[in-house]
Amino acid sequence: MPTVILLTYVMASVITSIQVIMNKRNPVTASLWLVTIWLAPYLGSFLYYILGINRVNRKAVSLRKGVDQYRFPILENFQVNESELSRYGISEHLIPLAKSVHRLVEQDLLSGNSIVPLFSGNMTYVAMIDAIDNANRSIVLMTYIFHADGIGDKFITALRQALARGVEIRVLLDGVMAHLTRPSIIKALRTAGIPYALFNSPLLARQFFFFNLRSHRKICVIDGLIGFTGGFNIHRDYWSPNPEQEVFQDTHFRVTGPIVAQLSNVFVNEWLYSSGETLRGEPWFFEEPETQEIGSVLARGIAAGPDERWERLRGAYLTALNVAQQSVRIMSPYFIPDEVLVAAIDDAINRQVAVDIIIPESGSKILLAATMGRINETLQHGARLWLCPSPFNHSKLMTVDNQWLLMGSGNWDERSLRLNYEFNMECYNTAIAEDVNKLFSAHQNAGRQLTYEEYMKRSFYERFLDGCARIFSPFL
Incomplete structure (x- = not known):
């Protein structure tokens, strides 16, 4: 019997080690996994199977296979041609940066944007809730943490009122954090009747083994025209009704112009992955005549994740x-x-x-x-x-x-x-x-x-x- 246990351990460790060697590009990470696998019999292989394998890549590719990526014909008017980068005021030594990022992210640099920094929770949350209150057609919101109390309660109220006005709403939350927050944001959204989905919920059997891969993105788009992105979660510690009270800090940005379409595209692809629902055209995207050159900022979205070809x-x-x-x-x-x-x-x-x-x-x-x-x-x-x-x-x-x-x-x-x-x-x-x-x-x-x-x-x-x-x- 001990011989069988030993052989099983060796076989499991060898098979798992081959997986590590073939798939882990970082030598430090690979070395740590190999040490764990061999020094922790069975447990090491089990942990690698749970935490170490990137299964999202295969699922994301298979889910999107055969689904046409949404195209933005109107954005061709704002794409910055690489041969004309200097004409837009980019210093010569930064031109290689613009070209490199273009090849990394396979996304065009766009002209005609306006971007306003928001340096506090009060500034950010007030601007976002005001935009939600004035939404006419659609609201998409993606965040890592969404507390149901404090500032989160104000967001839920604004979203519920927008829903009552006939505005289409989709809220996408990281599946792990959504289950960990208390009071439950899932219950709060469900009670308010707000459509939501969870990215990689660990409670779903088909997603359990890649719960370590999380959506940390923060994107909000109103009517396909006004966007918000940056570092802010909807988090009680970053806001207080008392402006004199010390709260945590972060930075967010209000964006308008063609770049908003890139924010929207990230959301709809993530929503497709998480819910199976395809969002295309109105009311999620508005390209003509609403998409206009309204500023002078050159900008490009960089959507990064473990299922991309490049880091x-x-x-x-x-x-x-x-x-x-x-x-x-x-x-x-x-x-x-x-x-x-x-x-x-x-x-x-x-x-x-x-x-x-x-x-x-x-x-x-x-x-x-x-x-x-x-x-x-x-x-x-x-x-x-x-x-x-x-x-x-x-x-x-x-x-x-x-x-x-x-x-x-x-x-x-x-x-x-x-x-x-x-x-x-x-x-x-x-x-x-x-x-x-x-x-x-x-x-x-x-x-x-x-x-x-x-x-x-x-x-x-x-x-x-x-x-x-x-x-x-x-x-x-």
């Missing part, structure tokens, strides 16, 4: 770092870059690019330790790390040379780069970049800089914990 978010980060000539500013609540991104940051510093990284000091101690364990060598090269005091800031922003902005839902960690479905947007516009850089400057003034010398003065115990957190960062 789109990582590619955008790397190319932006590689083309930078003057400055790079990064803000992320979870900043745990891998070796490739760290090398690109170091290379930018060696080219005498000023690199500022801004993270909250008041966040998770484990994640902060993982950041410290990853970034200490970069500090030695000359990066400037700023630790910001409370309130916690959840913004995910990056600017390059005061001309290019990347914003959205993606963090600088393994989960955003490899597992989550994220939505970011790149903008080529000096005015927008300057607005965001003012936010960076305000946080630098309020925070404190941690130098390499100060880092080395940390106790042995702290630096040991940093190293431990770094080793397990692929699982954080």
